[in-house]
Amino acid sequence: APRVIALMNQKGGVGKTTTTVNLAAALARQGQRTLVIDLDPQAHATLHLGVDPASLETSAYDVILSPDAEITGAIRKIRENLWVLPAETDLAAIENELQTAQDRNQRLTNAIKVVSNRFDAVLLDCPPALGLLTLNALASADEVLIPMQAHFLALQGVSKLLETVTLVRQSLNNDLSVLGVVLCMHEKQTTLSQEVVADLEEFFASASGTEVAWSNARVLSPPIRRNIKLAECPSFGQTIFEYAPTAAGAQDYTDLALSLLGKAKAE
Amino acid sequence: APRVIALMNQKGGVGKTTTTVNLAAALARQGQRTLVIDLDPQAHATLHLGVDPASLETSAYDVILSPDAEITGAIRKIRENLWVLPAETDLAAIENELQTAQDRNQRLTNAIKVVSNRFDAVLLDCPPALGLLTLNALASADEVLIPMQAHFLALQGVSKLLETVTLVRQSLNNDLSVLGVVLCMHEKQTTLSQEVVADLEEFFASASGTEVAWSNARVLSPPIRRNIKLAECPSFGQTIFEYAPTAAGAQDYTDLALSLLGKAKAE
Numbered sequence: 397a398p399r400v401i402a403l404m405n406q407k408g409g410v411g412k413t414t415t416t417v418n419l420a421a422a423l424a425r426q427g428q429r430t431l432v433i434d435l436d437p438q439a440h441a442t443l444h445l446g447v448d449p450a451s452l453e454t455s456a457y458d459v460i461l462s463p464d465a466e467i468t469g470a471i472r473k474i475r476e477n478l479w480v481l482p483a484e485t486d487l488a489a490i491e492n493e494l495q496t497a498q499d500r501n502q503r504l505t506n507a508i509k510v511v512s513n514r515f516d517a518v519l520l521d522c523p524p525a526l527g528l529l530t531l532n533a534l535a536s537a538d539e540v541l542i543p544m545q546a547h548f549l550a551l552q553g554v555s556k557l558l559e560t561v562t563l564v565r566q567s568l569n570n571d572l573s574v575l576g577v578v579l580c581m582h583e584k585q586t587t588l589s590q591e592v593v594a595d596l597e598e599f600f601a602s603a604s605g606t607e608v609a610w611s612n613a614r615v616l617s618p619p620i621r622r623n624i625k626l627a628e629c630p631s632f633g634q635t636i637f638e639y640a641p642t643a644a645g646a647q648d649y650t651d652l653a654l655s656l657l658g659k660a661k662a663e
Numbered sequence: 664a665p666r667v668i669a670l671m672n673q674k675g676g677v678g679k680t681t682t683t684v685n686l687a688a689a690l691a692r693q694g695q696r697t698l699v700i701d702l703d704p705q706a707h708a709t710l711h712l713g714v715d716p717a718s719l720e721t722s723a724y725d726v727i728l729s730p731d732a733e734i735t736g737a738i739r740k741i742r743e744n745l746w747v748l749p750a751e752t753d754l755a756a757i758e759n760e761l762q763t764a765q766d767r768n769q770r771l772t773n774a775i776k777v778v779s780n781r782f783d784a785v786l787l788d789c790p791p792a793l794g795l796l797t798l799n800a801l802a803s804a805d806e807v808l809i810p811m812q813a814h815f816l817a818l819q820g821v822s823k824l825l826e827t828v829t830l831v832r833q834s835l836n837n838d839l840s841v842l843g844v845v846l847c848m849h850e851k852q853t854t855l856s857q858e859v860v861a862d863l864e865e866f867f868a869s870a871s872g873t874e875v876a877w878s879n880a881r882v883l884s885p886p887i888r889r890n891i892k893l894a895e896c897p898s899f900g901q902t903i904f905e906y907a908p909t910a911a912g913a914q915d916y917t918d919l920a921l922s923l924l925g926k927a928k929a930e
């Protein structure tokens with residue numbers, strides 16, 4: 397069974413897509429058969445990976461909409477060890493279209509089950525919202541990664557996020573747990589980031605040993621440093637490993653992948 | 664009549680709040696009687712200005728909800744020449760509560776009319792969405808400012824944004840026009856930002872002389888440089904001018920304000 401990880405944060409522009417794409421690529425390079433599922437109608441992960449959302453015959457939209465959908469046909473191999481279930485703008489309509497469906501929060505779970513034996517890791521790129529698409533992601537995930545910036549206003553959204561994770565854990569998915577926070581666009585040397593990180597670490601430490609969904613969560617290491625290469629490669633439809641393999645961004649996502657696999661950092 | 668400016672972008676984390684607060688403060692320091700209206704249920708502009716959203720008796724929520732609402736009572740003076748109509752989390756419910764109201768897109772326009780003679784500038788901080796709150800902002804605005812980062816994925820959202828502005832212009836507010844783009848968190852020396860800026864400038868240049876809402880729009884000057892001080896001051900409930908008056912962020916927002924007032928840059 398694969399490890400299903402939801403990259404979620406209702407706040408926009410925090411690094412969800414950049415992390416989904418480059419962490420998935422890093423895992424693939426470590427030999428993990430990895431599937432990226434793009435759940436954002438903006439289709440940024442799809443674009444980032446060099447797939448044209450306008451050219452798709454089937455996408456995550458069709459898979460979620462149709463209970464017997466052929467997820468197998470919608471998934472495409474895009475790199476060695478890396479597959480994508482792409483998004484398209486129709487996904488924006490899904491909330492309306494599934495309003496009355498009894499199992500509307502479980503559509504993705506059922507679809508993933510069909511292909512789970514083909515993958516070691518499934519990464520779900522969530523939109524910046526706590527709506528139907530994110531709920532489907534949380535319902536099908538084992539773990540939650542929270543990409544965020546170590547900024548003051550970023551902290552404001554965390555409690556609402558954990559509230560939603562808790563709700564899903566209670567009602568839809570008892571196995572859901574928060575793996576931790578991925579610090580994105582990180583500037584280690586600033587007082588602000590040090591204070592925010594200290595805040596987060598203290599928050600997780602005090603949850604340790606309790607019953608909450610984040611009782612085993614931590615601030616993940618390493619933080620992902622601000623690196624313009626990470627902002628450039630989407631425009632070429634490339635991952636950081638193709639665009640700038642020796643850049644700080646490539647190093648950080650490799651080390652993050654190793655950390656998730658329980659391995660030591662690269663040399 | 665005041666100049667009513669909507670700071671909008673459906674993309675999250677692009678600098679709307681930072682720009683609304685610090686541009687308003689800069690205008691106030693230039694002698695402009697300035698009102699900030701926080702239209703985001705996250706209430707970040709409210710927090711940024713040192714107002715506790717949880718302590719409010721009346722807020723933007725009450726004003727929009729009640730046609731005869733006492734906007735006068737909800738507005739508070741917070742600095743010399745600077746007032747705020749604060750937000751609170753109840754604002755999240757407003758879309759549902761006004762679903763069937765005929766004039767639901769015009770609530771804010773009517774409220775602003777009540778106080779317009781007291782102000783020279785009214786700045787509207789929009790949430791990262793194109794829903795009811797943003798529509799109210801566009802219906803009551805004269806001009807639209809689009810804060811954004813000069814990144815590839817940031818360009819993807821611009822056409823949808825302009826589509827919405829066009830719709831409002833046609834159906835609700837014929838005087839609505841796009842003033843331009845405010846480049847936030849700008850890194851001038853990178854190839855990426857130079858290419859994105861060139862793209863934007865070409866796009867606006869080709870619209871010049873046409874009938875579209877952005878026919879007089881431009882990339883505003885100066886860009887707002889990435890400056891950690893701008894991310895720190897919200898945690899103290901301060902504007903950049905109180906927190907770090909000699910920082911790059913203070914200089915850039917002052918120059919932006921001067922540019923909006925048609926004046927030359929500061930020395």
Ligand SMILES: Nc1ncnc2c1ncn2[C@@H]1O[C@H](COP(=O)(O)OP(=O)(O)OP(=O)(O)O)[C@@H](O)[C@H]1O
Pocket residue numbers: 407408409410411412413414415436440522523524580581582620621622623624625626627628630645674675812814815816817
């Ligand atoms: N470490 C980094 N260094 C530099 N730029 C980065 C980094 N991480 C992300 N970016 C850039 O920041 C912007 C926002 O990142 P991204 O799109 O990954 O966030 P997101 O949370 O997926 O946004 P959304 O909520 O819109 O889906 C993008 O332009 C991206 O290229």
Ligand SMILES: Nc1ncnc2c1ncn2[C@@H]1O[C@H](COP(=O)(O)OP(=O)(O)OP(=O)(O)O)[C@@H](O)[C@H]1O
Pocket residue numbers: 407408545547548549550674675676677678679680681682703707789790791847848849887888889890891892893894895897912
């Ligand atoms: N020029 C800058 N330099 C450094 N940090 C900045 C700058 N502008 C904004 N920030 C920081 O970036 C983050 C996002 O900015 P901001 O909250 O203004 O965006 P927003 O568009 O209002 O977000 P939202 O969509 O959530 O309302 C905040 O943590 C803010 O402090």
Ligand SMILES: [Mg+2]
Pocket residue numbers: 412413414436440441521522523
């Ligand atoms: Mg994204």
Ligand SMILES: [Mg+2]
Pocket residue numbers: 679680681703707708788789790
């Ligand atoms: Mg904001």
